[in-house]
Amino acid sequence: MAPAIVLEDVHKRYRIYRERYRSLKEIVVHRRFGDWEDHWALRGVSFEVEPGSTFGLVGPNGAGKSTTLKLIARILAPDRGRVTVRGRTAALIELGAGFQLEYTGRENVYLNASLLGLSRREINRKLGDIVGFAELEEYIDAPLRTYSSGMYMRLGFSIAIHLDPEILLVDEILAVGDEAFQRKCLEWLEGFQRRGGTIVMVSHSLGTVREMCTRAAWIEHGDLVRLGPPGEVVGAYLDQVRESRLDQQQERRAHAPDRPDIELGEVRLLDGQGRPARILEPGEPLRIEIPYRCHCRVESPVFGVMIHRNDGVLVHGTNTREGGLALDSIGEGGVICLNYPSLPLLGGTYLVTVAVAPASDLGNPIDHQEQRYSFRVRDHGAEIGVVSASHDWRLEPDRSPHLGRSRV
């Protein structure tokens, strides 16, 4: 079968204006439209997307992923090369772009759906489904300015998926509405995949790309770096990200004006038996050992530890001063230990940051290692969230007879 999407040597250039002339006088005086610099957002990108497949685009911010998506959506036109798209396309890129706040939800459905290419008759037929999926039956005749941002996005999403697309373009899926609605959207997407729909998605969540995609492309600085099975592409991309991050840290260290007064060594994460803690059970003990060397005398330094989950949630942070460990003089070297007798975390990957700072200025560490160490907690699926809070459930007899009957 012919590919659903073909990009052939696609180039896209943006003009970054230092100065722009828009009045006749300026244009006559300067004999040009402005003073700009060309920025090539894409330089000769070629790939094909098979019908029925899910294609993921990964890469750092500003790499050209969204530009690629906008070219496929035909919002932008290439400066060189060609983009061919076979099939009805819906873009979940700018949900609700073009909504009119003064119009009711219903009027906006008509205007927006016709912007996206539906005829009036098709909209008449689908109006019920669109409103039903967005769960907005009660509000559909209220002006849009009375909608919450969640309702706004829900309506935009619902209109887009009711275009009966064969190709779906998705940018950073689904920050739409509450969790229940997000799940509904994901289910819809999975159904769309099963029905043979083609998806092109941009995501920073590499896990999503690995799970959902059948192929992936890594784009960086407007170049296609790698194309292939998602596991391979994501793996290669991650390796490079990790390397460049370590490079940066090393470079920073090498370029530091002089070595820090207190230098932190290689931190050890240990489990209850004193073995390196890579995978823990919820509630297991954890011991963090921070070796250090002092190169000159520092008055009462403070050591700190932070634990983040890998999606950025700060799970726990503490320091020696809050913990009541006074370090008036710490000698030439030693090991600072932080003991968690039981770490009540649920399944996930966690990153450890360590730092040492002068007591007078905690925000300005003498030395630190940011999220350099990680451990995993096994997921048992019984509870959800971050903490494994101890709890019990029980059924008790009703002790307040009025409660059941009272009316609000």
Place this chain on the structure above:
Amino acid sequence: MPHRYYAARTSVIEVFGSLRLLFDYRGLIYNLAIRDLRLKYKRSTIGVAWSLLNPLLMMLIYTIIFSVFLRTVVTPGRPYWALVLAGLLAWLFFSNSVGSAPVTFVHSGNLVARVSFPIESLPIASVLANFVNFLISLAILLVVLAAIRLPLGPSLVLLPVILLAQLAFTIGASLLVATLTVYLRDLEHLIGVGLTALFYLTPVLYPLDPASLPRGADRIIPYLKLNPLAWFLDSYHAVLFYGVWPSLAQFLLMLGAAALALVVGYLVFLRLRTRLPEEV
């Protein structure tokens, strides 16, 4: 299965592809035109009546000035105000459309930059909304002309052709102006000034007939006839006021101008469209 290209250069295939796409989006053009009409009248208490009252007031003023005070235009046997009204309605359609064209892309920047649709729908829908206004007032004018028994001839059958030609001409001009304004913002003001000058240079308030004009006018008339808009207005006057057939040569010129404007406007738009979403 629709098969659409988007390539860096404008090719013949792309012109036809774009036209077909535009046709697929006719529902959108309809919705946008309705939106334009509704926004125009939603907040005013007497609504649609404004679009009729405005030319009526202008007609009254021009009639008083040119046929009572100045007595410059004489139209024996026919009321001067009817000539003014026929000309004004056609002129207002053109000038309202082209006058609002500069902002059609610029004011819808969020749509143009963020949604994929044939953006030429915006100026086209705006012209169509004005056209609907024009048709309503024209229908009323025809009723009034019938009521005062102004003798009109069989040339009235040409009216739909003239209307369609002017529609094509106006769409072409509006598309051109809307596109160029994205690159040249002060076109908005230039167009305003230009339209005021053009109003007097076009036979709106007077016919291109030396017999109706003061002496000496016949030396200027050949120059006035170089203006394509004069061909349209002269045709309206012939059909709606004098009840005669417009001259064949001029009628053909008018049709040619309409086709040319449409083609040039659309091609310039296609040529410059590539950067529009980034520049608005």
